[in-house]
Amino acid sequence: MSRYTKGVSKKKGLKPGSLIHVGNSTGKKTEIHIIDYKDDYFEEKDVHSIDECLKYRDTDNMTWININGLEDIDLYEKVGKYFGVHSLIMEDILNTNQRPKIEEFEKYIFIVLKMIYFREDKLVVEQVSIICMENLIITFQEEGKDGDVFGNLRDRIRNTKSKIRKTGVGYLTYALIDSIVDNYFVILEKVEDKIENFEESLMTTATNNLFNEVYNLKRQMIFLWKAVWPLREIINTLQRGEVEIIGSDISIYFKDVYDHTVQVIDTIELFRDMIAGLLDTYLSSASNKMNEIMKFLTIFSTIFIPLSFLVGVYGMNFDYMPELKFRYGYAVLWVIMISLSAFMLMYFRKKKWL
Template identity: 85%
Template structure:
């Protein structure tokens, strides 16, 4: 699980617009993937030099530049200066603790989203930042593109007969957001399988390990809700056609994404309630198990109370106690004790306490 705050204190005392990477440090070199296309023309390139992207600032083709890695501050300084991106926006791109949002400027819009996927059975929430300009989209992500959710979109772009090859920035913006939202359903399916597995386990097994897993799942649901809920505001802004860069004819596609987003949010809230129910079930099961143990110990102790009394009485060291010289006293005492124990067991069974 990612933390809710990841090194934000490092910005303390710095002036606004200072470029500081806040997030997980991987030590990997920043990779840049470029797709430049128009109708039947496609140029695809991988590079490590930001200078290779400069020529795509003013072009008639549609260009998607995907930057993987946020740790090279010098690279981001050059990128921001060349493409005219405000220093505060560049600061937000490097801060992976951002809330999903959309901001509109004169020549571009800035969008922050959360890409969610499972890696080695662990939930990963990765920040995706997008700069959408005229005929150009630059996306920024924390990890390598090998782990993102855009591979199907790249395949569609590589297809010369695909619709996306004939569209502009609005449709590519929609396609990127739609890829992220569609993958939410994949994550939700896996979470649902986990919840169902925990429900079955709680019926037969109550352990601290199971409690920890359910509690971690609850934290994941909270973090997932935090990452997805603001998406409604972003897509609602795009579907209303209030953003100049986005073509009006694309608004109907954003309405479809909005419906999917609402469905995802409703499902997350349902799962949150189910996980809360799992915790209640665990506590109830643990309480019932403890009650069974205490009931057994109480019955066991209750049976031995009169036996301990009898043994205590005849264990006193007086010289002139009755029955001490009686020949069958020992056997009679055992018969009395066994009779008392048997009677109490029969009584407990009749009351269904056993």
């Protein structure tokens, strides 16, 4: 769970608003991608400097600036200066341990979300920060657009017949959040497949590796729950139509996203219960297996206790012991031991201990 605390100590003793990256270092160069559009106009390009974005501050077009990478502190200082974003908000953008939230200001709103996807069978939680202004949205990602969930959204914007080309900042904000929420269902489908595979495996064999995999899945569900649960509060704020920049005409779309969010949360809680059940099943299976082993060893030991007693008695080195000179003593002793063992086996079977 270090993903939620790692690097926070870097900020110790610094004044509020100090810009410092808190999170995993990718080593990648910061990328800036711009989509500028309206009903009959479209422009898409990559730029190398935040200075090239200044001309999009006061246009009639709808502009989406996507910045990938959080390690270029100088760039983020310029973003705050050029677009009038408070230094505390810029600090939150660079801190990837933020809880999903929404904050409303006079000229913009600030939203933090968690984008989740699988990479090599490992759950990856990436923070996405969104600043919504009039006719302008700036998104900030940890890694890059090649691995995000906005590919379909970009294709919709490129389509001249798409509804999004005729709408403003409110609808684009909805579309961004909806893309992230819809991807949660993709994650849940993969989690469900894993749970079904684990259930089948537990019916046949319960190994330590299987237990480790189930436990890792449980940790991943905790990550997912922490990322999704606060989202309900964010969507609820937006669907009430009280955020001036978003507008009330988009509230019906946020109601739909809210329903999806509640469904995701319910499914996560269901899966958490199922995974807890899998762990209980594994522990019960391991306990039953150990009981069977102990049962076998106990029966085996019980059979040999009287046999050990007999051979122990006749193994004593006294000179005057009865039956020592008996000609058929060895054969008789074998008959007694075999008969005793057979009787005990029949008794155990009758009691259904075998």
